[in-house]
Amino acid sequence: MKTYDIAAYIWPAYTGDEPRTRMFWPQGMGEWQSVKDAVPKFPGHSWPRKPLWGYVNEADPYVMEMEIAAAADHGVNVFIYDWYWYDDRPFLENCLNDGFLKAGNRDRMKFYLMWANHDANNLWDKRLSQDQKNVIWKGATDRQGFQRACRRVIDRYFSQPNYYCIDGAPVFQIYDLRNLVEGLGGMEETAQALKWFRAETVRAGFPDLHLQLTVYGRVPDLSGVDSGDRGSYSGIGSLLGFSSISHYQFVHFTDIDRDYGEILTDVKAEWARLESQWDIPYFPHVSVGWDNNPRFTGMREGIVKNNTPEAVRQALLMAKAYADAHPGQPPLITVNSWNEWTETSYLEPDDLYGYGYLEAIREVFAAPEDSL
Known part of the structure; x- marks a missing residue:
């Protein structure tokens, strides 16, 4: 039986153990505070939902x-941890370091990191989230x-x-290409930095580094950070040394304020577009849904229907x-997500x-942790 690597993103904010999270969620339970409230x-809005x-x-x-067992038993065999580096130090590592890596059954689950190098603004603070112009930490890094x-x-x-x-x-995986290039000072500088990263990985005893880029539906605005004309966005992958691409969320490339079945038409078209325009492999992505109203006191338009x-x-x-139609590449599928409760896109029950x-995952893939 063919096996698949089903990789679910993890938003590591469901803990109060990171001191810097108290500015957003003072109750000391992480973003569960926004979910609970x-x-x-x-009328007819499906919130509140309870885990x-x-x-x-x-x-x-x-x-x-418990969570690893539930995931592996249903065919999810990889977690992709959102990983943060703000103010020249890590942020929100507790769920990975103290939870996942110390779990007695961690051998049932692989993991990798997605550097979520976006700016941090008021989004996480429900009291202030209506105004997101205030940047608390920049995602760009020198x-x-x-x-x-x-x-x-x-x-x-x-x-x-x-x-x-x-x-x-x-x-x-790297989330925000523009912030990456801006922080490093341009395309040439970014290529050199990623080359250094690859060399250091090899120096550590690995045969190579597999760099994955998060793609969106639009070309990122690199004006002011790109030090030269380097052609189309699709050529950036090989130019910078990326090995593959995948998505993080359907909302990044299509109108999600409609029926889930209608959205899938656009999803299939987007996969075909990426395959034809990019010179590196695309790993297919599935989002469970979208509704980020739990993060706001007022109404936020844009809600996936009938997911x-x-x-x-x-x-x-x-x-x-x-x-199955791309046997030459690993059977990796990314899913948003394991636990994005405040965006209403989660696999957790x-x-x-x-x-x-x-x-649904178990029915489709029927591949438990023995694929590890």
Whole structure:
């Protein structure tokens, strides 16, 4: 039986153990505070939703043992941890370091990192989120900060026995290309920095580094940060040394304020466009939904409709078909997400669908942790 690597993003904010999170969520439970306080914004709005496992601390290894078991039993065998580097130091590592990596059954689950190098603004603070112009921490990092961050990643994470690799090369995803280029000072400088990162990874004993880029539906504005005309966005991948691309969310490239089934038409077209225009492999992505009203006191437009487990199952079947049609690349599929409750895009069981989304994955892929 063919096996697949089903990789679910993890938003590591469901803990109060990181001191710097108290400015956003003073109750000391991380962003569970916003989930717990969510209210319906209009008649028929499906909030509030409640996690069947409760408002658990995901920096607790016993909690993560439960979550790893549930994920692996249903065919999710990779976690992609959102990883942050703000103010020249890591942020929100507790869920990974103290929860996942100390879980007794961590060998059932691979993991890799996505550097979420976007700016941090008022979005996470429900009291202030209506105004997101205030930047608390910049996501752009200069070369010295970049090297310190990369050394931490190589030494602390790539060396873990269950770090996810492709052909022996650890996978590292980068979220925001513009911030990367801006911080490093231009395209040439970014190419040099990534080349250095690759060389340091090889120096640490790996055959290579697999750099993955998050793609969006539009060309990023690199004006003012690109030190020269380097052609189309699709050529940036090979120019900078990226190995593959994937998405983080459907909302990044299509109108999500409609029925989930209608959205899938655009998703299939987007996959075909990326395959034809990019010179590096695309790994198919499935988003469970979108509704970020839990982060706001007022109404936020843009809500995915009818994203039932059966509807998401159709998206998973599309992703499986794409992987099967590309036998020359690893059968990796990214999913948003394991636990993005404040964006209403999660696999964790809730009081609306129970374990429905996880059961959809098991039905489509039927590949438990023995693919590790």
